Amino acid sequence: MDLMTIGDVAARSGVAVSALRYYEAEGLVTCERTSGGARRFPRSVLRRLSFIRAAQNVGLTLPEIREALATLPEGRTPTARDWARLSGSWRARLDEQIAALEQLRDGLTACIGCGCLSLSRCRLSNPGDAAGTYGPGARWLSPALRRVPPTSNSGRGMRPAPAG
Amino acid sequence: MDLMTIGDVAARSGVAVSALRYYEAEGLVTCERTSGGARRFPRSVLRRLSFIRAAQNVGLTLPEIREALATLPEGRTPTARDWARLSGSWRARLDEQIAALEQLRDGLTACIGCGCLSLSRCRLSNPGDAAGTYGPGARWLSPALRRVPPTSNSGRGMRPAPAG
């Protein structure tokens, strides 16, 4: 079978039905409709979803991901090379993120003995040497890797929770 | 002068006036009031704010930070050692975050040649070997280090925007 129902896609991808509808509304995936109005997704949506999740893991927002996806060739099925091109810039981004975290950690190591936490000098409270704030609600670093996934009850393919 | 107005604190800390009020409401900082009802902060609030920002950068939520702050000694001014104790556990957290990002990057390196992005096997779309989703809205990694600070117009001490 070439086309999948939204339920199939959800089951196979682990992406919730509601999220799939949301992605369609946001233009991240496309689908056909049956005469009755039900969505029918091509198999290729699975790889697309995979890309979306990977991109989110690298820290991209949905608008950014949509932009990236928009550069895929129309007309033909994207090749491995296409996907690789898209994710090519991620490495640099990850490297940056890692570097920033390391800087923070090293700042911590330096500060931990003195407990300085100076607003203007401490690299912990002030990474990247900026003197002021980073703006409203800007949390710079990982919202928490080790945090247990928000356990909503939607769980289609959800693990019990890693409880790291 | 021993006590600072909320405006002074905002100017010196780079934390917005509205955020300071919010922090007070949430019990993260305390202050006295003038007869007219205006807040007067002790100088020590600056270090406290510094700690709050640093903790946010490590990925703590405000409730977590409040808990941490609650363990500071009452009665006496916190010493460098007190602050150091508080931030002592951050190192492990940062190490974890760094490790997770490195894993993702290495997964990227492995995947980038093949463009696989397999939902079940790719370490990029599926870090930490979990087969399903991580649940609703769970973005695992940095919401974006390199992202330009949300340029709201509140800008009290805000930089023009690094435009990375």
Add this chain to the structure above:
DNA sequence: GTCTTGCCTCAAGTCCACTTCAGGTCAAGA
């Protein structure tokens, strides 16, 4: 005396990535 500035409170809005809900349609099986 009035203007401006800085502060106050409380309520509601913002952003992101969704989820949840209410109410309805459609096709297949008992």
Add this chain to the structure above:
DNA sequence: TCTTGACCTGAAGTGGACTTGAGGCAAGAC
């Protein structure tokens, strides 16, 4: 025929960390 289950839509809710807005008080400059 009735029921069940999967699907549909549009609107509203969620959480975290704030910001913004409306409406008002108090002190210093002119």
